[in-house]
Each structure stands twice: as C-alpha cells, then as structure tokens.
Amino acid sequence: MAANSLPVTAARTRKPVHWGKLFSRFLLYFALTLGLSFTLLPFLMMILSSFKTNVEVLRVPPTFWPETFTLENYVKIFNDPKLPLLRFYGNSAFVAVFNVVSTLFTSSLIGYMFAKFEFPGKKILFGWFLTMMMIPGQITMIPSYLILAKLHLINSLWGLVIFSAVDAFGIFMLRQFCETLPNELLDAARIDGASEWQIYLRIVLPQLGAPLATLGILGFMQTWNAYLWPMIVLQKIEVRTLPIILTWFNSTHTGQGALVMAATVMIIMPILFVFLFFQRWIVQGFTMTGFK
C-alpha cells in the first residue's frame, strides 16, 4: 500500500524487495484460493451430481460436468408419493418457528426481569440458570425421553419442543442487553400509567430488536439442523423433520447417488439462502455469543 505513494526513484531502488513482495502476494492468494476450493468443491460436486443420471454418477473415473444434464431427479423427488416434501418442510418449520418464538419470548421476559427487578432469591435463581447453561444435552436426553414416553408424546412435534421453551443462554444474553436500558424510560412509562406488562411489550421489547434478531436466527438454524433429539422423539415417518428424513431417504435409495444428492440439495439449500439474506446478523451473532 505504502509503496504506491513513494517517488519513482525510491521504487526503482527497491526493486529486489518488490519481487519478494509479489511472491508473498502470490502465496497469499494461492493459500486463500486453496482454502476456498476446499470449502466450495464439495458443494459444487453435490450440485453437479444432482443433475446427472443415476448411471452417470457411478462411472469410474467420475465425470465433472454432467454429460447428460437432467432434471429427472428433482422431478422424481417432487412426485414421490412416499416423500411428501411439503409436509416435512412444514414439520421442520413448525418446530423451528415454535422454538424461536417461545425462546425469544421467555428469554426477553426473564432477562428483563433479572436486569430490572429486585426480588428475594434472585441470585439463586440466576445461578441456577448459569448452571443449566453448562450442562450438556446428553445428560438430560435419557430421562427426557422417558418422560415423553410416559406422557405419550413420542412421535409428537409438541413433545419435541416442550423441553426447549426456556433457553438459559438467551436469558443470560438478554439480561445483559436489558441492563443497558435507562431506568428513567421505564419510570416515565410507569408515571404515565402503563402497566408492567405494557412496559415490557411496548417499551422493552422494541429496544431489543438487534439481540432478538441474532438470537432468533441462530436458534432457527440450530433447530432446523437438529438431528439426535428429533431422531429419538420422532419415530414415525410422517412426523419427521428434514435432517432425519434425509438419512431415511438415503438408506431407502441406495445405489441412486444422483437422486440422494438432489434430495440433499433440496434440504440444505433453503437454509443457505436464509444465511445469505441475514448474513450480517448471523456472523455477528456467532462471534458475539459463541453459540453453536
């Protein structure tokens, strides 16, 4: 950068260094391109394979570009009566939306309460939430399953979402945001006669737009891609969410590689478009929260 502003004579005397710089520049872009290809090529393979015929994907050596470009796989997936894709999108969407709405509501309400109200036992309760944050899901997985079995909620989408309505992490994060809200603002509303619930709904919630958006998108992504817990709870095919459907589809269509790749495209692409759309908040959210 600085070299541009140097006088011509100085640039000439620096010529040997210049070559070294050029070389390191080349190395830089070479390494970055290598990283980029490592990231993108598997996606490219998937998309290209999905347009091949099921015979062509078995060829040795593999073809890069589809020799006979066909939409047959996609047509098959859409018309398969055993694969009502819309239903599975619906299941996944229900679970994700319910999860996001419920955790955003509880996190903001409880976080607000921890930030702005004093009550006996507050410290103990907050400490409990911090502890819950540390306990991984595999510990609670088995008894949670037994409870659902007792309640006859296996194979129910409600059973899937019941244990995730309160998110300790969201509470923790929104408490920190609520602490920055000025008390004068809340007191002014109280003097004007607003009820506590009105203050929460009309004054606190609108201030939390950015953290709620971040938390909501991350929660959506996480629920949409969840695999282990839905696989345990949803055993009947028609109630399953997309990732479990994808494994089931793969195991029932062995030897039809192109078809499976087309199904994979159908299932992972929507979320990637969501990402490109909401990119800023997502990347910000991941780095801000360390949420995974």
Place this chain on the structure above:
Amino acid sequence: MDPAGKAQRKSKGGLAIVKRRFVAGVTVPLLLYESLGIFVLGWAFVLIFFDYSSGRLGGPILGLGGSNPFIGLGNFVEMITGTSVEANLFRVSLRNTLIFAVAILPLNLAITLPLAWLLESIGIRFKSLYRTIYFLPVLTSSVGVALIWMSMYDPQAGWINAIIRFFGGTPVSWLSDPRAGFAGVSVAMWAVILAYLWQDYGYNMVIFIAAFQGIPQELKDAALIDGASPWHVFLKITIPLIRPTMLFVCVMTMLSSFQVFDIIQVMTNGDPGNQTQVLMLDIYKNAFRYQNLGWAAAESFVLFLIVMGVTIFQMRVLRTDWEY
C-alpha cells in the same frame, strides 16, 4: 395539595405491589417449568446407580428397583474392570472419542489460524466474501455434510479415489476398510475427521477474523517501525493478544468434538469393526436400541465429567487477566 400528596404516596405503595405482581407472574410459571428441569436432572443422576431397562417393569417409583435393581457404582466398576461386551465397547468408544477430539483441535487451529491471519492483509470486500463462503458448511445440516462426503469417499466413483488413481496410487475403501490406517489411526476415523473439520472450521475462522480485527493497528505498526518482521509481529503481538479468543475457541472446539454424533452416525454408524464408535454413538445405541438405559446414563455421566474436566483444565492453562 394534601389529596395529591396522598395519591402519590398511595401510588408509590401501589407501584411496589404492581412490580411484585409482575415478578410473581413471571417467576411462578418459570419455577414450575424449572422444577421439571430439576426433576429430569435428578432422574438422570439416579439412573446411573441402577441396572435400568425401559423394557422391564421395575419398582413403583419411576420403574426403579425390582427387576431394575440398584447396583450402586456397579456400572462404573464394570466400565473400568469389566470384561463384558458393553464394557469393552465403552472403552473402545472412549478411546476413539479421545483420538477424535485430540486430532480435531490441532488440525482445526492449523487451518483456521493461518487462514484468518492471511485474510487480514486483503481488502475488506474480499474479506467479507471469503468469510461468507467459509461459513457455509457451518450452517449446512450435518446429515447433508455426511452424505456429500460419503459420495466423495465412494470407493468406486468417488472423487477422492479418482484423484488418487490419477496420480497412480491405489484406491482406498475409506469408510469400510478395517485394516487400512495412517499414524496408528484407522482410515475410517481419518475420513470422518476430515468431514467434521470441513463442516466446523468456518466457525473458528469467523471468530479469529473478528479477534484479529480487534487488535489495535498502532501496536503492530509500532513493532514494524522498530524493525520487527511481520512473522515476529504475529508471534509476539498478535498471538498473545488473542489468548482469550484462543481459550474460547479451544474450549468450544474440544467440547463439540467430544460430543460428536451426527456425522459419524450417518457416515459409518461406528463401523468398520467399531473403529469409529464414539461415546455419543455408544450412548445412543445402548439407550435407544438395546434399552440399556442405566448403563447409557452412566456413560453420559462419564462423558459429562470428561467435558467438564477438559474445560476447567483449558481455562486454567490459557487464562489471562490483562487487557489492551
């Protein structure tokens, strides 16, 4: 004047009541919900002391006792000294999980740290484009990732063997050859490690990029003016200053790799010959395929202890107290 003052006093007392009512309105349902959580945790803890199977009727309270007998620390004794199939499989799974986690962390750092550092020296527009692309696999469903890599690992038509053949090598059955190995670890394990790395490394990239951006430029400029090489700046200024980030990244990467499940379950389901059987997979199979829930609960308790131990250890080693 007087009535107004009275009204004010009244509303002040009323305000406290209103506030208390609001707090009660939130905490009471919350406590009810959380008592469910405590119950679940308590149950998880009790289960580890029982030989419990959901297939047997058992005693009156939660099916414990009777045909699901209390065995004290029996599950743990069996894990350490037992010769049963489950005990052996547990030890194999534990070993595989350790191999997996210990391989993932340095490989991940070896990719993400230099790449994120290289991204420092290119323009902002390119940087955000690169960042976007590196992040795509993180958001891809792990089932999708597993299927994509399975097609690339295919012994006949897969791309990886095609490249090996092109250079004159012998193709490998990546996910099913029990005898092939590299550096004492089976190729199937390396194959799932690579797929997992591919999905996971964009996450650490984004975090490192943010951390590098947070380092004041003046510090680096000052060192460069004093004659330090860019490499020295990286080693002596950048790396020490991102220590808190390093701690966070190491803990998170370790935690999630100890709990790996999705990719391995889809790609190999523990095969060939249990060479990729990891703890979560063993827990899942014991609990939901063999109905051996007491044993599975004890296994998850062990996994939990390991995860806690690793976290505390890393916090001790990498902790820093100063800021810049």
